[in-house]
Amino acid sequence: MVRVDKELCSRCGLCAKVCPHKLFEVRAKEVLVTADGCMACGHCRAVCPVSAVQVTDVADVLSFQTFSERTESMAPGDFETDRLVQLMRSRRSCRNYRQDVVDIEILEDLVRIGTTAPSGTNSQSWQYTILPRRKDVKSLGELTAGYYRELNSQARNPVYRLLAKIFAGDALGKYYREYYDSVQEALRQWDEEQVDRLFHGAAAAILVTGETTASCPAEDALLATQNILLAAHAMGLGSCLIGFVVEAVRRSQKMKKALGLGGTTRLYSVIALGYPAITYQHVAGRRRVQPRILHLA
Ligand SMILES: Cc1cc2nc3c(=O)[nH]c(=O)nc-3n(C[C@H](O)[C@H](O)[C@H](O)COP(=O)(O)O)c2cc1C
Known part of the structure; x- marks a missing residue:
C-alpha cells in the first residue's frame, strides 16, 4: 500500500519513526518498506517533508461540497x-x-x-x-x-x-x-x-x-x-x-x-x-x- 519515491526521498527517517507497525527500513541509499501489516493510516505520507511517500487506497481530498477544504495540517496548539x-x-x-x-x-x-x-x-x-x-x-x-x-x-x-x-x-x-x-x-x-x-x-x-x-x-x-x-x-x-x-x-x-x-x-x-x-x-x-x-x- 505504501510506495517511497527514491528520487524525492531524503532518507530523513521520519516515516520510519511515525509508522505504528515499524514497516520502514532506512538504508544507506534508500528507504524500504520491509514488512507487511500496513493499515494505511497515512502517517508516513503526512509526515514526509518532501512528499516522497504515497499510500494507495487513501483519499487526501475528501471533496466537501458545501465548504472549501483545507488540507494543510494544523500543528498541535494551532487552534483556539x-x-x-x-x-x-x-x-x-x-x-x-x-x-x-x-x-x-x-x-x-x-x-x-x-x-x-x-x-x-x-x-x-x-x-x-x-x-x-x-x-x-x-x-x-x-x-x-x-x-x-x-x-x-x-x-x-x-x-x-x-x-x-x-x-x-x-x-x-x-x-x-x-x-x-x-x-x-x-x-x-x-x-x-x-x-x-x-x-x-x-x-x-x-x-x-x-x-x-x-x-x-x-x-x-x-x-x-x-x-x-x-x-x-x-x-x-x-x-x-x-x-x-x-x-x-x-x-x-x-x-x-x-x-x-x-x-x-x-x-x-x-x-x-x-x-x-x-x-x-x-x-x-x-x-x-x-x-x-x-x-x-
Ligand atoms: C446514546 C444516546 C441516546 C440518546 N437518545 C435520545 C433519544 O432517543 N431522544 C432524545 O430526545 N434524546 C436522546 N439523547 C440525547 C440526550 O438526552 C442528551 O444528550 C442529554 O440530555 C444531554 O443534553 P445535550 O445533548 O443537549 O447536551 C441521547 C443521547 C445519547 C448519548
Whole structure:
C-alpha cells in the first residue's frame, strides 16, 4: 500500500519513526518498506517533508461540497481551545426543528466529516445511511412506533412480565416500570395528534452502522457520530441522537429488514438533523467531575 519515491526521498527517517507497525527500513541509499501489516493510516505520507511517500487506497481530498477544504495540517496548539470548547458546549440536543429541507450536499458532507474520526486499527468499517427527507424520517418513526406498540402490549401483560422474568431476567419489568407510561403517551400523541416525540420533527437523519467483525465497531461509529454532531452545529444545523430507534432496530428483525441491515452489520447511532427552530442563549452546564489521579507504582 505504501510506495517511497527514491528520487524525492531524503532518507530523513521520519516515516520510519511515525509508522505504528515499524514497516520502514532506512538504508544507506534508500528507504524500504520491509514488512507487511500496513493499515494505511497515512502517517508516513503526512509526515514526509518532501512528499516522497504515497499510500494507495487513501483519499487526501475528501471533496466537501458545501465548504472549501483545507488540507494543510494544523500543528498541535494551532487552534483556539476556547473556541473549540465553546462549540462543544453550544451543541445541544435539538428537539424543535423548522421544516426546511436539509440539502443532500450538506448531509453528504456530514458523512465525510464523520469519516475523519479515529477507528480501531484504522478499519473505518463504518457505513452511513442518509434519510434525506422528512417523509423518510417519518417512515422510520412509524416502524419504530410499531416496535414499541408491540413491546408495550407485552409489557402491560403481568403474565408475560412474570414469564419473561423467569426465563430472561427482569428487563421487561424494568422497562414497564421506567418507560411504559411515557412511551404509551408518545404513541398516543403520534397516532392521534401527529406529534413526533421520537424524532422531534427532524427534517433528515443519518444512521451510523458498523461491522461487528471490526476490532472496535461501537467506538468507531460513536466517535464518527460525535464529529457529525459538532460539525452539524458548526454548519447551522440542530441534531439529536435517537437511542430509542437504535434499541428498536437492534431487537426487531422487521426493522432490520426494512433498513437493509443484517449479518455482521449493526446499527450504532441514529442522528436526527434539521434547522433548529429555537436558539439558545447559554452553553451547556455539566455536573462537576473530580478525576481520580493515579500514580501507579
Ligand atoms: C446514546 C444516546 C441516546 C440518546 N437518545 C435520545 C433519544 O432517543 N431522544 C432524545 O430526545 N434524546 C436522546 N439523547 C440525547 C440526550 O438526552 C442528551 O444528550 C442529554 O440530555 C444531554 O443534553 P445535550 O445533548 O443537549 O447536551 C441521547 C443521547 C445519547 C448519548
